Amino acid sequence: MEDKISVIVTTYNQEDTIGRTLNSILAQKCHLPIEIIIGEDCSTDNTRSVCKDYAQRYPHIIRLMPKAENKGIQNNYYDCLLECKGKYIADCAGDDFWIDDKKLEKEVCIMEEDPSVTLVHTNWQYYDEKTQKTKRTPFTPSAAYKKSGKNLLEAIVTQTKAPVIHTCTSLYRAETIRKCYFEDPELFRNKDYGCEDLQLTFMLAMKGTVVYIPDVTLSYSVGHNSITFQPNERRQFLFVRQTTSLSYHLARKYNIDTPRTKEFFSEKVFALYMHSFRSKDKTLRDEAYKYRKTWNVVENKKIKVARLIMSNNLIWNSALLSRKLFCTLKLFTQLFK
Template sequence: MEDNSLVSVIVVTYNQHDSIARTLDSILMQKCRLPIEIVVGDDASTDGTRAVCEDYVRRYPHIVRLMPAAPNKGVVDNYFDCLLACRGKYIADCAGDDYWIDPMKLDKEVEIMETDPLVTIVHTNWRIYNESTHETKDNDVVQFPARKTDGKLMLEAIVTQTVTPVVHLCTALYRAETIKRCYDANIDLFRNKDIGCEDLQIVFMLALNGKVAYLPDVTMTYSTGKPSVSNQSNHVKRFRFVRQTAMLSWRLANLAGIDTEQTRWFFSLRVYELLMHAFRSGDAKLKAIALECMSIWNVKPDKRIKTAMAVMSNAVLWNVMLGVRGAFVAIKRLLSLF
C-alpha cells in the first residue's frame, strides 16, 4: 500500500562491493521533509556486495530494506521488482556505483512535486566521474533547461537520445502512482526480456503523462570508466545492447505516433551502428539481424549503410577489411606509446 508521507529510493546493484556503501551513505545523508525508505535489489552478486547491504539493514532497520536473495535476474527485472516493492508516494533511484552529493536533493524535488500535482517527474543536473582516471566534470548538455516543460514536447528527444540522457533517472524523483499505473496498463513495455534497459521507458511514460520539472543544481555523481551494460568492449554484447534499446525506442515512438526527420535519422544511425558491430565481430548472423532491424524500423539505407552492406556481402572482402582494420588499430596503439 502506498504511503503518502514516504519517499522510496531504489538501489539496484550487482558486484559493486567497492562502491555500494558510498551510494547508500549518500542517500542516508539526505535531509528531506518526508521520511525515506531505501529498497535495495542485489542481483546475486558474487563479490560480497550483499554482505555490505545486509550490514546496512542491521544498522538502519527502519530505513533500508534488502530484497530477498534470488538467482540473477538482470537489471530490468531487478529494477521493477524493487519498484513494485516501493511503498512511497514518490520514487527516486541511485545506481550502486553512483552517489548523490547534495543533502537537500530529495527535499528540493519533493517541494516541487508537492506544490504542482501536474509534475510527474523532477530531475537535476549531474557530474561525471571517471573511476579509472579519477577525473570529474559537470554535465554540460541540458536539452530542456526550463523550470517546467510539457512532457509531450520532450518525447522525440527522449526517444532519440544517443549519448547524454534527456533525464538522468538517478537524479530524478517521480510519482509512484503514475508509473505504476503505466506499468499495469502495459507490463510488456517494462518487463520484456528484450528491451535491455529500465530507465528509458520510465522517463518516456512519465513525460507522456505530465509536466517535467528541472533543477539546474548538480546533485549526483555518475560513475563511468568501468564495464557496464551500456559500456561494453565486446562487440557482440554491444550489438545486443544497441539493438535492444533501439527496439524499445521504436516501440515508444510508435506508442506516441512519433515519426519525424529526427526519429528517421536516429534509426538509420542505429542500423549503421549494428552493422559496424556485426562487421567488427565477424559474425554474419549479426549482420542478418541488423538488416532485419532496418526493415522493421523502415530505414532507407544511406551511403554508409550501403557501404557496410557491400563490404559484408563477400566473406573474402569482409576478412580483408577486418585485417586492414586490425593493422590500423595496432599502429594507432603503437604510436600512442611515443
C-alpha cells in the same frame, strides 16, 4: 501510499561501491522521511553481505529484497518499485552516488507545489573510478526548465550518448508510474528491451509536466564495465538492438514519426552493421539486415557500403586489416606527439 520518499537501489557485484551509494542517500536532508529498497541481484561477490549490514544498522529505513536467482535489471528494478510505499520514488544505482544532500528536498518541494509535475530531474557529472576525477556532462541542458513532458518524447526515444533524463537524478510520482505499469507491464518487463529507464522516463513525461534543475546532484560512475559500457562487440550489438527496439516500439505506439526519428533509426542500423563488421560475425550481419527491415529504415550510402563490404569474405577481411593498421598508426602517432 505514504507521505514519504522511496529510493530504489539496484546492485550487482558492487561490493566496493554499494556502501558509498547508501551513505549518499542516508545523508539526504529532507523534510519527508525516506525508505531505501535494495534490490541485490544475486551477486557473486560480497555485495549482499554489505547490504545486509546496512539493513541491520538502519532497520527503520532500509529494506533488503529477499535473496532470489538473478533477475536482470528490469525485473529487479520493477520488483523493487512495486515494494515502494512512498508517494514519491527516486533511484540510485549501486555504483553511483549523490553529491548534493538537498537533492531530494529540492525535488520534492517542486512536486508538492505543483500536482501536474510527474518528474523532476537534475544535472549530473561523470566520475572516473580509476582516476577519481569528475567531468561535467555536455549532454544536459544548462538552464532550468518546466515544460510539458510531451515536448520531450521525441528526444527521449532518440537519445544516444546520454539520457535526456537520468533516472538516478530524478524524483517521480509513484501513483503515475504504477498506473502506467499496470496498464502495460510488458513494456516494463520485456527483457528484449534491455533497459528499465527509457520506458519509465518516457511514460512519466507523457503523463505530465517535467521540471529540470541545473544543479549537479549525481556522480555517475564510469571507467568500468557496465550495461552501457560493454567491451565486447557482440554485447554492444545486443544492447543497441534491444534499446532501439524499445525506442521503435514507443515511437510507433505513440505516433512519433519525424525526420529526427528516421535519422535515429538509420544511425542505429548502421551501428549494428559496424558492430557485426568488427566482430566478423555473419549472424549479426544478417540480424542487422533484419532490423533494418523491421524498423523501416531506408538503406542510405553508409549502410549500403557496410553491407557490400560484409557480403564478401575477402573484402571483409581486407577491410578489417586496414582498420587494424589505421588504429595502430593512430595510436603510434598519439604516443609520439
